[in-house]
Amino acid sequence: MANLTPSGASISRQSLADRIAAWGRHHRFVSQDALLRLLDTPLAAITTWIVVAIALALPIILYLLLNYAGTLRQDWDGSPRISLYLHSGVDERLAADLTSRLLLRSDVASADLITRQQALLEFEQHSGFGDILNTLPDNPLPALIEISPVATDGGDIRLLVASLQQEDWVEEVIYDADWMLRLFTMLELAERLTLTIGIVLAVGVLLIIGNTIRLTIENRRSEIEVVKLVGGTDGFVRRPFLYLGFWLGLGGALGAWLVVQLSIGYLSGPIERLAQSYRNDFALRFLSIEETCLILIGGSFLGVVAALLSVGQHLSRIQPQ
Amino acid sequence: MLTFDQVSKRYPSGKEALSGISFAMQAGEFAFLTGHSGAGKSTLMKLIIAMERPSTGQILFNGENVNRIAHSRVPYLRRQVGVVFQNHQLLFDRNVYANVALPLEIGGHRPSEIRGRVRAALSKVGLADRENHFPITLSGGEQQRVGIARAVVNRPSLLLADEPTGNLDPDLSRDIMDLFLQFNQVGVTVVIATHDIALVEQLDKRRIELDQGRLRESKWQT
Numbered sequence: 161m162a163n164l165t166p167s168g169a170s171i172s173r174q175s176l177a178d179r180i181a182a183w184g185r186h187h188r189f190v191s192q193d194a195l196l197r198l199l200d201t202p203l204a205a206i207t208t209w210i211v212v213a214i215a216l217a218l219p220i221i222l223y224l225l226l227n228y229a230g231t232l233r234q235d236w237d238g239s240p241r242i243s244l245y246l247h248s249g250v251d252e253r254l255a256a257d258l259t260s261r262l263l264l265r266s267d268v269a270s271a272d273l274i275t276r277q278q279a280l281l282e283f284e285q286h287s288g289f290g291d292i293l294n295t296l297p298d299n300p301l302p303a304l305i306e307i308s309p310v311a312t313d314g315g316d317i318r319l320l321v322a323s324l325q326q327e328d329w330v331e332e333v334i335y336d337a338d339w340m341l342r343l344f345t346m347l348e349l350a351e352r353l354t355l356t357i358g359i360v361l362a363v364g365v366l367l368i369i370g371n372t373i374r375l376t377i378e379n380r381r382s383e384i385e386v387v388k389l390v391g392g393t394d395g396f397v398r399r400p401f402l403y404l405g406f407w408l409g410l411g412g413a414l415g416a417w418l419v420v421q422l423s424i425g426y427l428s429g430p431i432e433r434l435a436q437s438y439r440n441d442f443a444l445r446f447l448s449i450e451e452t453c454l455i456l457i458g459g460s461f462l463g464v465v466a467a468l469l470s471v472g473q474h475l476s477r478i479q480p481q
Numbered sequence: 482m483l484t485f486d487q488v489s490k491r492y493p494s495g496k497e498a499l500s501g502i503s504f505a506m507q508a509g510e511f512a513f514l515t516g517h518s519g520a521g522k523s524t525l526m527k528l529i530i531a532m533e534r535p536s537t538g539q540i541l542f543n544g545e546n547v548n549r550i551a552h553s554r555v556p557y558l559r560r561q562v563g564v565v566f567q568n569h570q571l572l573f574d575r576n577v578y579a580n581v582a583l584p585l586e587i588g589g590h591r592p593s594e595i596r597g598r599v600r601a602a603l604s605k606v607g608l609a610d611r612e613n614h615f616p617i618t619l620s621g622g623e624q625q626r627v628g629i630a631r632a633v634v635n636r637p638s639l640l641l642a643d644e645p646t647g648n649l650d651p652d653l654s655r656d657i658m659d660l661f662l663q664f665n666q667v668g669v670t671v672v673i674a675t676h677d678i679a680l681v682e683q684l685d686k687r688r689i690e691l692d693q694g695r696l697r698e699s700k701w702q703t
Binding site: 178179181182183185186382383385386387388389390391392393394396479480 | 530532553556557558559560564566570571572574583584586587588589590591592631635
């Protein structure tokens with residue numbers, strides 16, 4: 161009974177080390193307890209995890225696909241190109257001559273001749289229609305000179321294009337900047353769309369986890385009241401719910417990781433073939449360790465933020481009566 | 482150790498629960514807080530542990546100004562006060578041991594210390610053999626004892642009890658009251674709110690009587 165002797169006004173003092181140890185013990189206990197409670201209702205837990213996983217996986221997959229599209233842009237060195245298709249009457253010697261003459265021009269940075277044979281060879285290799293060409297009596301492809309202009313300004317380039325169109329040995333001038341620009345504008349649009357979807361879904365994750373935590377707070381209302389009555393600090397009361405948010409976020413992120421890896425496995429075959437057909441050896445690769453960590457940390461972080469928001473909103477309303 | 486100075490409490494509804502209450506308790510005192518239901522007994526107790534704030538007046542507890550205490554300090558105030566609630570306020574999803582251990586876990590005590598203190602508190606209230614039971618399997622009197630064990634386990638300097646014998650028969654009531662007297666004998670200041678006048682009259686103790694929110698009579702025990 162000696163243990164019960166009151167110490168009057170002086171509360172038993174604890175050293176800082178003791179308090180830190182107690183704090184660590186409580187964190188350990190609460191984190192485990194939060195997970196066990198979550199697993200106590202497996203159906204509810206798994207449902208929440210799946211919803212969070214889908215909401216996280218979608219923007220990640222979109223981002224990876226965009227990344228893939230981005231590599232196409234890197235392949236393009238950024239300088240505009242002009243393709244001069246030569247008249248069928250121009251023979252190889254004349255074509256070579258024209259190419260060197262073009263190189264002498266001050267407004268042309270480079271000029272490369274692609275002969276009819278070279279064009280045929282490339283077409284056979286990359287189009288997959290080589291067999292059809294073999295059935296034709298003659299090589300239908302024209303010779304071609306590829307030019308990079310010195311000018312980078314659109315107006316100056318157009319002047320060059322116009323002057324080249326005047327040459328009588330030129331069948332057709334194709335300036336590729338227009339459609340490249342269009343493609344890149346579309347890529348930028350897709351990027352912003354992905355960012356928007358990502359933000360919207362992240363807010364969705366915050367709401368889903370926040371709502372789950374709100375319900376848990378309601379279920380544990382009497383416990384919260386009693387803990388507050390016997391001297392539990394706000395931090396002590398808040399802790400189980402922050403860990404709940406952490407576990408919900410981490411579980412959702414794990415699920416998202418799985419969904420993404422499976423999707424990559426499923427999509428990589430067709431994407432590789434598509435890339436090859438564009439003379440690109442790009443291959444969709446699985447998520448690296450770093451990316452995996454980033455997803456897991458990001459998911460847990462979202463969960464804790466959702467918990468903080470929800471707890472801040474609902475916990476202060478619960479006061480012992 | 483506890484001083485009320487012209488304390489009034491008016492609820493937003495306009496009802497004045499307490500008006501102009503002044504009294505002081507010395508450390509180690511034992512007092513009954515009596516009055517009809519609605520006289521303001523519960524409100525007065527709630528003011529001491531900052532569950533409610535006074536509208537006017539000042540409350541001092543162990544030198545701390547309770548009416549102006551910061552929200553973040555409230556938990557530390559409550560750790561110095563053991564409270565026995567009329568409705569027990571036990572947690573039904575955990576056993577007797579865990580219920581009594583709660584204040585110590587909140588206080589961050591070492592597990593070995595928690596074990597020792599919980600066992601001591603439970604044996605003091607005569608429930609040493611019930612630590613693994615769940616509150617729902619206990620009788621009303623036993624639940625009340627669990628509440629008392631939880632109130633004293635943190636060695637508070639002040640013990641408050643709100644109608645601790647409310648639903649108990651006279652024998653059990655007397656047992657519970659004896660427990661409070663024992664705590665008082667080892668130095669705990671005790672305030673018991675009750676309307677059980679027969680029991681109060683058996684014991685010659687200080688009586689703080691409330692009538693419609695006003696202090697009517699204060700019998701001092703020397």
